[in-house]
Amino acid sequence: MTEKIxxxxxxxxxxxxxxxxxxxxxxxxxxxLSEALPDARIYYAVKANPAPEILSLLNRLGSAFDTAxxxxxxxxxxxxxxxxxxxxxxxxxxxxxxxxxxxxGVRLFAFDSEAELEKIERAAPGARVFCRILTSxxxxxxxxxxxxxxxxxxxxxxxxxxxxxxxEPWGVSFHVGSQQKDLTQWDIAIAQVAMLFRDLEAHGxxxxxxxxxGGFPTRYRSDxxxxxxxxxxxxxxxxxxxGNHLPEAIVEPGRGMVGNAGVIExxxxxxxxxxxxxxxxxxxxxxxxxxxxxxxxxxxxxxxxETPVDxxxxxxxxxxxxxxxxxxxxxxxxxxxxxxxxxxVGDRVRIRATGAYxxxxxxxxxxxxSPLQSYCI
Amino acid sequence: MTEKIxxxxxxxxxxxxxxxxxxxxxxxxxxxLSEALPDARIYYAVKANPAPEILSLLNRLGSAFDTAxxxxxxxxxxxxxxxxxxxxxxxxxxxxxxxxxxxxGVRLFAFDSEAELEKIERAAPGARVFCRILTSxxxxxxxxxxxxxxxxxxxxxxxxxxxxxxxEPWGVSFHVGSQQKDLTQWDIAIAQVAMLFRDLEAHGxxxxxxxxxGGFPTRYRSDxxxxxxxxxxxxxxxxxxxGNHLPEAIVEPGRGMVGNAGVIExxxxxxxxxxxxxxxxxxxxxxxxxxxxxxxxxxxxxxxxETPVDxxxxxxxxxxxxxxxxxxxxxxxxxxxxxxxxxxVGDRVRIRATGAYxxxxxxxxxxxxSPLQSYCI
Numbered sequence: 001m002t003e004k005i006x007x008x009x010x011x012x013x014x015x016x017x018x019x020x021x022x023x024x025x026x027x028x029x030x031x032x033l034s035e036a037l038p039d040a041r042i043y044y045a046v047k048a049n050p051a052p053e054i055l056s057l058l059n060r061l062g063s064a065f066d067t068a069x070x071x072x073x074x075x076x077x078x079x080x081x082x083x084x085x086x087x088x089x090x091x092x093x094x095x096x097x098x099x100x101x102x103x104x105g106v107r108l109f110a111f112d113s114e115a116e117l118e119k120i121e122r123a124a125p126g127a128r129v130f131c132r133i134l135t136s137x138x139x140x141x142x143x144x145x146x147x148x149x150x151x152x153x154x155x156x157x158x159x160x161x162x163x164x165x166x167x168e169p170w171g172v173s174f175h176v177g178s179q180q181k182d183l184t185q186w187d188i189a190i191a192q193v194a195m196l197f198r199d200l201e202a203h204g205x206x207x208x209x210x211x212x213x214g215g216f217p218t219r220y221r222s223d224x225x226x227x228x229x230x231x232x233x234x235x236x237x238x239x240x241x242x243g244n245h246l247p248e249a250i251v252e253p254g255r256g257m258v259g260n261a262g263v264i265e266x267x268x269x270x271x272x273x274x275x276x277x278x279x280x281x282x283x284x285x286x287x288x289x290x291x292x293x294x295x296x297x298x299x300x301x302x303x304x305x306e307t308p309v310d311x312x313x314x315x316x317x318x319x320x321x322x323x324x325x326x327x328x329x330x331x332x333x334x335x336x337x338x339x340x341x342x343x344x345v346g347d348r349v350r351i352r353a354t355g356a357y358x359x360x361x362x363x364x365x366x367x368x369x370s371p372l373q374s375y376c377i
Numbered sequence: 378m379t380e381k382i383x384x385x386x387x388x389x390x391x392x393x394x395x396x397x398x399x400x401x402x403x404x405x406x407x408x409x410l411s412e413a414l415p416d417a418r419i420y421y422a423v424k425a426n427p428a429p430e431i432l433s434l435l436n437r438l439g440s441a442f443d444t445a446x447x448x449x450x451x452x453x454x455x456x457x458x459x460x461x462x463x464x465x466x467x468x469x470x471x472x473x474x475x476x477x478x479x480x481x482g483v484r485l486f487a488f489d490s491e492a493e494l495e496k497i498e499r500a501a502p503g504a505r506v507f508c509r510i511l512t513s514x515x516x517x518x519x520x521x522x523x524x525x526x527x528x529x530x531x532x533x534x535x536x537x538x539x540x541x542x543x544x545e546p547w548g549v550s551f552h553v554g555s556q557q558k559d560l561t562q563w564d565i566a567i568a569q570v571a572m573l574f575r576d577l578e579a580h581g582x583x584x585x586x587x588x589x590x591g592g593f594p595t596r597y598r599s600d601x602x603x604x605x606x607x608x609x610x611x612x613x614x615x616x617x618x619x620g621n622h623l624p625e626a627i628v629e630p631g632r633g634m635v636g637n638a639g640v641i642e643x644x645x646x647x648x649x650x651x652x653x654x655x656x657x658x659x660x661x662x663x664x665x666x667x668x669x670x671x672x673x674x675x676x677x678x679x680x681x682x683e684t685p686v687d688x689x690x691x692x693x694x695x696x697x698x699x700x701x702x703x704x705x706x707x708x709x710x711x712x713x714x715x716x717x718x719x720x721x722v723g724d725r726v727r728i729r730a731t732g733a734y735x736x737x738x739x740x741x742x743x744x745x746x747s748p749l750q751s752y753c754i
Contacts (some may be wrong), residue, residue: 369446
């Protein structure tokens with residue numbers, strides 16, 4: 001937690017629950033990643049946190065943007081970005097939305113299927129397209145399904161097909177899975193992409209771009225490799241598999257750009273036991289799975305939690321749960337969380353590393369609770 | 378799907394995704410349940426669907442209301458309900474919210490812990506309180522955790538304690554788990570509550586109310602027992618365990634009241650395969666886990682899906698997924714869903730039995746997508 005955020009909480013005493021994002025940390029993350037990957041272009045994954053202040057800052061720093069929908073494109077344009085720095089990275093788009101994006105000036109589109117390619121040709125003639133391939137997602141903390149991407153033979157077939165269509169086959173993308181801590185996963189994917197590049201080159205398709213996706217982690221309860229380590233591993237891998245014929249490389253950090261910049265403050269609503277001799281206490285917060293902490297699904301993302309009595313050495317294992325009447329609204333039950341015995345109802349706790357995938361996930365008004373409030377400072 | 382809803386979709390062609398609720402079905406559900414449980418008072422669980430039209434209708438029919446928060450209490454009051462028909466059924470409440478509810482006239486509060494009881498005494502002096510006990514939730518389709526309720530010995534101790542406080546120990550509640558299809562689960566719980574009543578009576582605490590909770594199911598892909606069967610089982614059970622000394626009984630249907638009254642219309646955004654020889658096709662809709670179908674979490678609730686080409690006998694197994702860039706936004710992958718081979722991009726499909734737990738679950742603007750639009754007709 002930065003001093004700036006601590007001061008904000010102290011001076012403003014905002015209503016809980018709320019998220020506070022320190023823009024200086026976002027700027028530092030951007031600069032660190034730019035230095036670590038000097039040859040790659042950064043496309044910030046807007047979905048991680050689309051706060052206007054974050055988009056404006058990153059635009060000013062020269063970032064490009066990876067978007068998932070027309071409203072996200074409009075937000076990025078409103079932040080002052082030009083359309084040539086916007087990628088429409090969702091492989092699942094309505095044709096009307098592709099057309100709208102094209103009208104707004106966007107010229108870079110993702111696809112992973114024949115139907116999507118045909119939609120792009122019709123609605124965005126002449127645009128650059130890149131094909132997303134499937135990866136295993138091994139080592140990622142946020143589960144990667146088979147939802148996005150196609151296998152290599154199909155990617156090859158589709159890019160060959162694109163050559164004969166009114167679109168420009170421009171590149172290949174992959175995603176190693178969000179919160180990826182295994183650096184070798186990039187190498188595995190890059191090797192496959194390089195093979196595909198050479199194969200297609202031999203068939204007259206000269207691709208210009210490799211999209212390395214996101215996956216850059218944020219520090220939750222355990223350490224993660226620094227940006228520099230990622231940069232080195234990726235650079236080494238690109239050199240090894242592409243030699244001197246390096247394509248343009250782009251990365252799409254979301255969590256890695258804003259995750260550690262945010263802190264949520266929440267109030268303890270209740271502390272109780274289910275029976276006289278229960279080992280674990282239940283600690284209920286005023287934020288839960290439906291108020292912004294959706295990534296606690298299956299206890300995947302484990303946020304660090306600070307209490308005002310952390311100096312107290314006597315702790316007890318707890319179950320952490322949200323405030324709604326939904327029995328699924330439990331944050332951590334299997335994961336061991338210990339909190340001080342002296343923690344009491346009304347105390348404010350701080351949930352760190354919550355800058356990414358929180359505000360936008362929060363439900364409209366489940367159980368009558370308002371969506372997560374957020375401040376960028 | 379009712380004729381009224383079908384006509385609405387045809388004539389209005391609303392933008393997808395959207396939910397349409399037929400108020401006639403809600404009225405029928407209310408009347409069926411009232412007839413099935415003539416001696417029980419119905420407290421509609423507002424969290425299932427707080428649409429003003431639904432609240433007004435149920436208020437007009439004479440329903441009482443189970444609420445989870447102050448905003449829900451305010452919505453119910455706005456619908457014309459008097460505070461004597463409102464229960465603040467959440468066992469996890471901020472003291473300030475209890476006070477606010479008390480100021481608004483609410484006199485019935487749930488608790489399951491000593492700390493909550495003390496909050497109620499301070500903030501709502503003299504109010505009626507009921508203690509929620511833990512049940513196993515066996516047989517329920519939507520998982521019931523240990524989040525709510527305490528064990529019987531603790532409930533006994535707390536209700537004895539309440540006798541000596543400035544609150545009125547009024548009853549006991551339980552919940553057999555949402556979408557409960559095993560009728561014997563009510564009997565198991567009612568037997569325990571009756572035992573507790575007799576024990577407390579011997580100690581001078583004369584409880585007046587048993588809150589049978591919700592759990593009444595809605596028909597998804599397979600049949601569920603009719604309201605009459607639930608009524609009969611519960612009535613029989615109450616007679617058996619309480620004899621002629623029947624307490625006031627209340628029920629809190631949510632899903633059972635509005636689930637089958639709603640239909641979501643959604644557009645097919647993309648149909649694809651991940652490789653040339655993949656058995657399953659992927660069908661991507663414009664609504665997913667974060668747009669209102671949160672109950673597909675772990676594929677728990679399995680909605681029936683209608684397509685415009687259901688007459689086509691040739692079907693293929695599909696994976697169903699939502700439109701966001703989130704890899705967790707997959708609706709059904711393990712559950713077998715077969716859809717017609719002739720289904721195509723742009724077709725509108727109808728997701729039935731979606732009147733409960735959809736609109737309010739939808740995310741504020743995840744990936745830039747708007748929350749689920751809803752119409753009550």
